[in-house]
Each structure stands twice: as C-alpha cells, then as structure tokens.
Amino acid sequence: MSTELSEGRDLNRLEEEEQTSEAQSRLISNEMASIPEYYAGKSVLITGATGFMGKVLVEKLLRSCPDVKALYILVRPKAGQSMKQRVSDMMKCKLFDRVREENPDFHQKIIPISSELTQPGLSISSVDVERLTACINIVFHCAATIRFDEPLKHALQLNVIATQQLLSLAQQMHHLEAFIHISTAYANCNCKHIDEIIYPPPVEPKKLIESLEWMDDGIVRDITPRLIGDRPNTYTYTKALAEHVVQQEQDKLNIGIIRPSIVGASWQEPFPGWIDNFNGPSGVFIAAGKGILRTMRANNDAVADLIPVDMVINLTLAAGWYTAVHRPKTALVYNCTTGSLNPFHWGEIEHHVMSSFKRNPLEQAFRRPNANITSNYLIYQYWILVSHKFPAFIYDLFLRLCGQKPQMMRIFNRLHKAISLLEYFSSQEWQWNSENMNMLMSHLTPEDRKIFNFDVRQLNWPEYIENYCIGTKKYVLNEDMSDIPAARQHLRKLRNIRYTFNTMLVVFIWRVFIARSQMARNIWYFVVSLCFKFLSYFRASSTLTN
Numbered sequence: 020m021s022t023e024l025s026e027g028r029d030l031n032r033l034e035e036e037e038q039t040s041e042a043q044s045r046l047i048s049n050e051m052a053s054i055p056e057y058y059a060g061k062s063v064l065i066t067g068a069t070g071f072m073g074k075v076l077v078e079k080l081l082r083s084c085p086d087v088k089a090l091y092i093l094v095r096p097k098a099g100q101s102m103k104q105r106v107s108d109m110m111k112c113k114l115f116d117r118v119r120e121e122n123p124d125f126h127q128k129i130i131p132i133s134s135e136l137t138q139p140g141l142s143i144s145s146v147d148v149e150r151l152t153a154c155i156n157i158v159f160h161c162a163a164t165i166r167f168d169e170p171l172k173h174a175l176q177l178n179v180i181a182t183q184q185l186l187s188l189a190q191q192m193h194h195l196e197a198f199i200h201i202s203t204a205y206a207n208c209n210c211k212h213i214d215e216i217i218y219p220p221p222v223e224p225k226k227l228i229e230s231l232e233w234m235d236d237g238i239v240r241d242i243t244p245r246l247i248g249d250r251p252n253t254y255t256y257t258k259a260l261a262e263h264v265v266q267q268e269q270d271k272l273n274i275g276i277i278r279p280s281i282v283g284a285s286w287q288e289p290f291p292g293w294i295d296n297f298n299g300p301s302g303v304f305i306a307a308g309k310g311i312l313r314t315m316r317a318n319n320d321a322v323a324d325l326i327p328v329d330m331v332i333n334l335t336l337a338a339g340w341y342t343a344v345h346r347p348k349t350a351l352v353y354n355c356t357t358g359s360l361n362p363f364h365w366g367e368i369e370h371h372v373m374s375s376f377k378r379n380p381l382e383q384a385f386r387r388p389n390a391n392i393t394s395n396y397l398i399y400q401y402w403i404l405v406s407h408k409f410p411a412f413i414y415d416l417f418l419r420l421c422g423q424k425p426q427m428m429r430i431f432n433r434l435h436k437a438i439s440l441l442e443y444f445s446s447q448e449w450q451w452n453s454e455n456m457n458m459l460m461s462h463l464t465p466e467d468r469k470i471f472n473f474d475v476r477q478l479n480w481p482e483y484i485e486n487y488c489i490g491t492k493k494y495v496l497n498e499d500m501s502d503i504p505a506a507r508q509h510l511r512k513l514r515n516i517r518y519t520f521n522t523m524l525v526v527f528i529w530r531v532f533i534a535r536s537q538m539a540r541n542i543w544y545f546v547v548s549l550c551f552k553f554l555s556y557f558r559a560s561s562t563l564t565n
C-alpha cells in the first residue's frame with residue numbers, strides 16, 4: 020500500500036516536473052518570439068468585438084498576426100439580427116477590405132460564441148464554456164457600455180459584474196497566458212494627475228452590487244449622484260470599480276490593463292481616418308461640419324487628449340504579448356495617452372476641424388461650418404441663443420409655413436444634452452504618467468515597433484484631424500467624395516443667404532430704431548463721428564512717426 024502511494028507520488032512529481040519544464044520551454048520560446056510569432060497558433064477570446072475598438076482589434080490581429088489560430092468572439096443577437104447575421108455583416112465591413120485582399124478566407128478564423136454579458140454566466144452555453152476553457156490562450160475584454168447617461172444598475176451590470184464573470188471564466192481556462200482588460204484613462208478623472216496604478220475604489224464593488232440588488236430603479240436613480248461623487252457619470256465610476264475587480268485576480272491571472280484617453284479615428288491603419296460612430300469628438304465634429312453646432316464649452320488652452328484607435332490597438336496587442344511572455348507579478352496598467360508626449364489643444368482642434376470641413380464640406384449642411392469654443396458660461400449662453408436657438412426657431416417657423424413638421428428645436432435640444440455630457444472632459448485637463456507605455460515600446464524589436472506602432476510622438480495633428488474629418492464624412496455619413504464640388508456650391512449658397520439676411524437685418528434695424536427716433540439718430544451720428552476722429556488721429560500719428 021505504502022509502495023503504491025509512493026509510486027503515485029513519484030508519478031505526480033514527474034508529471035509536475037514535465038509540466039514545469041514544458042511551461043519553461045514555452046516561456047523561453049515565447050520570450051524570443053516577435054509579436055506575430057507569439058500570436059501564431061494561439062486562440063484568442065475577444066469581448067466587444069462588434070464595437071468600434073473590438074473590430075479594429077480583430078482586423079489588426081488577422082492582418083498582422085496571420086498565423087493566429089482562432090479568434091473566438093462573444094456576440095449577442097441585437098436589433099432583430101441573429102448573432103450569425105451580425106458577424107457576417109461585420110466581416111463585410113469596409114474596415115476588413117485590406118485583410119480580405121490579403122487572405123480571402125480570414126472569416127474561417129473568426130468563431131462567434133453567443134453571449135449576453137448582462138446575463139448569469141454571460142449566457143454562454145455549457146458546450147461553449149468547455150470549448151473556451153480548453154483552448155483560449157489570451158483574453159481581450161473590450162465590451163462595455165460607454166454611454167455617459169447609462170443608469171447605474173445597467174452600467175454596473177455590464178462594466179463590473181460581467182467583468183467579474185469573465186474573470187471567473189478566465190480562471191477555468193487551462194492554457195490562459197494573459198488577460199487584457201480595456202479600461203479608460205478617465206476612470207480616475209477625479210484626480211488631476213493619474214499614475215499607472217490602480218487606485219482604491221470609491222466603494223467596495225461587492226457591497227455596492229449587493230445593495231443595489233434590492234433597490235428599485237427609482238431609488239437607484241435618486242442616489243446615483245451621491246454615489247458617483249466627484250466623477251461626472253456612471254461610466255467613469257463603473258470603469259474605476261471594474262479596475263479594482265480585475266486587480267483582485269492578479270495573483271491568479273497574468274493581467275494587463277489598458278487605459279486609453281479619447282479614442283478617435285485611425286491614424287494609419289488599416290487606412291487613415293477609419294471611424295464608425297458618433298461617440299466622443301466624432302459626433303461633435305460632424306455636428307460642427309454640418310453647421311448645426313456653432314458653439315461648445317471647452318477650454319481653448321486645455322490639452323485635448325485624443326488617441327487614434329489603431330495606436331490603442333497596437334499597444335493592446337503588444338501588452339498582450341508582454342503580459343504573456345514576461346508574466347509581471349502584479350497587474351500592469353498602461354495609460355495610453357498623447358498629452359504628455361505630443362500635446363494638442365482644443366483651440367487648435369477647433370481651428371483644424373473648421374478649416375478641414377471648409378475644404379471638404381459635408382453634404383446638405385444646415386449652415387456654413389463656423390464654430391467657436393469658449394469656457395465662459397455667459398458667452399456660451401449668448402452663442403447658444405444667437406447661433407443655435409434663434410436659427411432653429413426661424414427654420415422651424417419656415418417649416419411650419421411650408422406645412423411641414425418643425426424639427427430643428429428638437430435636434431438642438433438633443434445636441435445640447437449630448438454636449439453638456441462632454442463638456443466636463445473638454446473644459447479641463449489631466450496629466451497621465453505613461454512610463455509603462457514607454458517601457459513596453461523599449462521591449463519591442465525594431466520590426467514590431469513598426470508593425471505595432473504606438474509612438475504618439477510621430478502623430479502630425481493637423482494631418483490627423485484632416486483625415487479624421489474626411490473619415491467622418493466617408494465612413495460615418497457614407498458621403499461620396501465626388502460630391503464635394505456640389506457641397507461647396509451649397510456652402511456658397513448658404514453664404515449668400517447669410518449676406519442677404521444680414522443686409523436685411525441691418526436695414527430693418529435702421530428703419531425701426533434709427534430712422535424713427537431723433538435720439539437714436541444723434542447717437543448714431545455721434546458714434547460715426549467718433550470713429551472718424553479716431554481714424555484721422557491714427558492716420559496723423561502714423562504720418563508723424565514715419
């Protein structure tokens with residue numbers, strides 16, 4: 020009996036030793052591998068693959084790591100479309116044109132798994148759970164609700180509880196090498212200086228989850244402002260909690276946390292200017308390009324921490340490689356930002372957006388693009404009245420007179436709600452420490468540094484903003500570049516309407532206020548003669564100095 024036991028123990032030890040040496044040799048070969056070599060033969064699990072960043076991640080992995088074994092993507096049915104239909108539509112997207120050209124069979128590597136992240140067990144079938152736990156090597160967790168006005172319960176469900184559940188699933192994965200969680204640089208926006216550390220959570224997530232469970236939606240809505248405290252919305256609050264939840268698993272998993280700032284259109288890959296949504300600055304640019312948005316509360320001199328989506332994805336993939344290969348003892352946080360290395364300001368963005376949309380106008384603009392941003396509340400309210408509400412009122416009046424339904428005021432009300440949610444971010448600035456981003460770059464081979472470029476110092480902002488604006492036109496609004504001459508003609512027509520309108524307004528004011536009253540006439544003559552005297556004075560003084 021004792022001999023049997025000792026033989027068993029020996030066998031176990033042998034097995035353990037074998038496993039250790041296998042793991043060690045895997046580690047050594049991984050360590051020597053470039054990023055594409057590392058991902059070769061690997062099975063990757065991605066959440067949020069149908070979203071803006073998820074799609075770019077899938078595309079880049081397939082294109083730059085062509086030997087990756089399989090991409091398992093968690094997808095839910097949505098808006099009457101089955102999971103399969105959604106994935107098939109996604110793969111037809113223009114974003115995949117390059118990869119389609121290089122490998123027409125790329126879709127064979129994408130394996131959709133039905134999953135609704137807000138449901139218990141992420142509603143993944145037991146067969147799929149078995150499949151995933153048997154083969155996944157790396158997890159990229161991108162899914163989240165990024166709405167700023169999301170009710171707390173829902174934001175908590177998706178951003179925190181789903182993350183917890185995914186971590187539990189990850190722990191069951193037999194061959195997992197890295198778990199990469201996408202957070203946001205604004206998770207700790209209640210601090211002005213943000214280091215690459217996980218800050219203590221505003222509340223213990225477990226306690227909050229338990230408390231909210233029994234509360235009805237009305238109570239939760241009422242206490243939300245008290246709970247989120249000095250954070251601006253439920254999004255940043257729940258993303259901060261999620262970081263804590265992820266950190267709690269750092270002893271069991273190799274974890275990397277990516278914190279991008281404001282993710283914008285692509286810089287270079289797969290082509291410049293790729294963007295497919297209205298989130299963040301994109302909606303603002305479009306509304307300004309259409310001549311609807313004429314003012315916004317923002318600080319001209321504050322750093323606009325925009326980062327192109329392809330750079331974020333390059334860093335994410337590099338972090339996946341680093342985490343798996345170097346297995347840091349604690350979760351490494353990567354602040355993925357531009358402000359400290361290549362700062363650009365909201366005032367400069369405004370200038371370049373406006374001039375870009377004048378060169379490449381959007382179709383059927385409401386007015387000529389001409390916006391100014393201000394941090395002054397009173398000036399802002401003045402522009403809202405003069406440049407938003409007044410034209411909307413006139414336009415709706417015109418529609419009514421034509422027998423149509425008024426709509427402009429409604430559009431402006433929605434726009435004002437949206438920009439009021441963004442102004443917290445455009446009126447202040449933050450400083451992010453990005454040492455880990457630099458450290459990661461220094462570990463890449465020169466070749467990987469080119470293929471997975473996230474060196475934000477190389478960004479030429481004016482060129483980037485130009486491509487971004489063109490991207491919103493081509494890919495968000497599906498407008499044709501060949502229609503630009505017609506769009507320019509439309510802007511000229513709008514300019515002529517404005518000149519005519521302004522002339523009529525001056526004549527009207529003259530008739531009503533000046534021509535009718537002796538006192539107004541006297542004031543008018545006084546102002547004109549004063550201007551004349553000033554002019555003569557300056558002319559005389561400039562002649563004297565010459």
Ligand SMILES: CCCCCCCCCCCCCCCCCCCC(=O)SCCNC(=O)CCNC(=O)[C@H](O)C(C)(C)COP(=O)(O)OP(=O)(O)OC[C@H]1O[C@@H](n2cnc3c(N)ncnc32)[C@H](O)[C@@H]1OP(=O)(O)O
Nearest residue numbers: 166167168203297298299302307314315369390437444445
């Ligand atoms: C004066 C101009 C000067 C220009 C230069 C200065 C620029 C300053 C820009 C400042 C930008 C600051 C941005 C800061 C962002 C901080 C980011 C923090 C980083 C992150 O981690 S998260 C990512 C950011 N998240 C978001 O941006 C989400 C914000 N959005 C929301 O919370 C909600 O969408 C919002 C705004 C509350 C609106 O909700 P709702 O009214 O319910 O509308 P829907 O979203 O459901 O959309 C309905 C429908 O409308 C379409 N849509 C949305 N926006 C626009 C738009 N601007 N124009 C046209 N259409 C729009 C939307 O696609 C939906 O269409 P469907 O067909 O899908 O129904």
Ligand SMILES: NC(=O)C1=CN([C@@H]2O[C@H](COP(=O)(O)OP(=O)(O)OC[C@H]3O[C@@H](n4cnc5c(N)ncnc54)[C@H](OP(=O)(O)O)[C@@H]3O)[C@@H](O)[C@H]2O)C=CC1
Nearest residue numbers: 067068069070071072135136137161162163202203279282
């Ligand atoms: N965009 C930005 O500016 C920034 C984003 N981030 C972070 O990057 C990540 C990705 O953001 P982004 O791509 O812009 O966001 P998107 O809104 O474009 O994508 C969100 C993804 O999450 C999925 N998802 C949402 N709810 C569920 C659900 N209940 N079940 C299953 N899947 C769900 C969506 O799937 P579906 O298509 O089915 O809705 C979609 O694929 C997020 O974690 C975000 O916090 C960080 C900083 C800035």
